[in-house]
Amino acid sequence: MKIVILDDYQHVARQLGPFDTLTGDEIVVLHEHVAALDDLAVALGGAQVVVAMRERTPFRAETFARLPDLRLLVTTGMANASIDLEAAAARGVTVTGTAATGSAKSSNTAELTWALILACRRHVVTEDRALREGRWQTTVGTDLAGTTLGVLGLGRLGAQVARIGQAFDMRVIAWSRNLTPERAAEAGARWVPKDELFAASDVLTVHLKLSDRTTGLVGAAELAAMKPTSILVNTSRGPIVDRDALVAALTAGTIAGAGLDVYDTEPLPPGDPLRQAPGTVLLPHLGYVTEAGYRSMYAQVVEDIAAWKAGSPIRVLTP
Secondary structure, three states, rough: OEEEEOOOOOOOOHHHOHHHOOOOOOEEEOOOOOOOOHHHHHHHHOOOEEEEOOOOEEEOOOHHHHHOOOOOEOOOOOOOOOOOOOHHHHOOOEEEEEOHHHHOOOOEEEEEEEEHHHHHOOHHHHHHHHHOOOOOOOOOEEEEEOOOHHHHOHHHHHHHHHHHHHHHOOOEEEEEEOOOOHHHHHHHOOOOOOHHHHOOOEEEOOOOOOOOOOOOOHHHHHHOOOOOOOOOEEOOHHHHHHHHHHHHHHHHHOOOOOEEEOOOOOOOOOOOOHHOOOHHHHOOOOOOOOHHHHHHHHHHHHHHHHHHHHOOOOOEEOO
16 A cells, blocks of 8 residues: 655654554655645555645645545644545545644644744844844844733633733733633633734734634734734634735734744745745744654554554544
């Protein structure tokens, strides 16, 4: 059986995952992203099993049509907006996922969120570059204590970020469509209406799942409501924030900066305007990229494959 693992940029999948237990299988690991459908069809030709990394590679009806041998698609995570589950089912392709457990269910993404917040507020990247170029103290930072942290989406990750905000002596407010004042209070935050969240936040951090309801949720109107001294941080999914509206707001000085770990297209294309937008700290989707996270994720990938081969698939994703 041919198994293809996509997007192993760091060359660690075989090292951190127990793929050697899949005896008798041909395992092919791709270390570069394959974007074009024609190229993808060639790279995955003859594969019965494909392991996808997050939403990076779209699997739509036209993709499945080009992969007649595919029978199992394993995605990292338990949701993937880039996979058409109905099209997969129509082609007889089982789709399974991986769940965050143990140490991988820790605060890896929450920690990175705060790395971006601090990098933006204390101009870490700018000062690092300036120092290497021979300059000394070129910016003035902004304190976090006494300012307002706005959390857009107060689920598990949002609640972790909120608790850290309290440790920095920040006022924490939150909003999402289904959030209640009681649930916000349990996480140490104060529920506010959506318009107040954007208007009052000195730091606005996004922690929502990508869906039809959340795509473009942060648009030109929301960014215009923010303070010119505020920053936006997104470690959730790129399309939740309107890319063009964000670039315009950063260029016009409507907001002071943005820390981003996620993008509409990943890897971020060379000509994407975010690369030139002022006041940005850009990371290549590192929120989940830790050794513990990878070990847990790839272990479950192997579990999914073994269970499917045994005729009892687990963690199946359905339309």
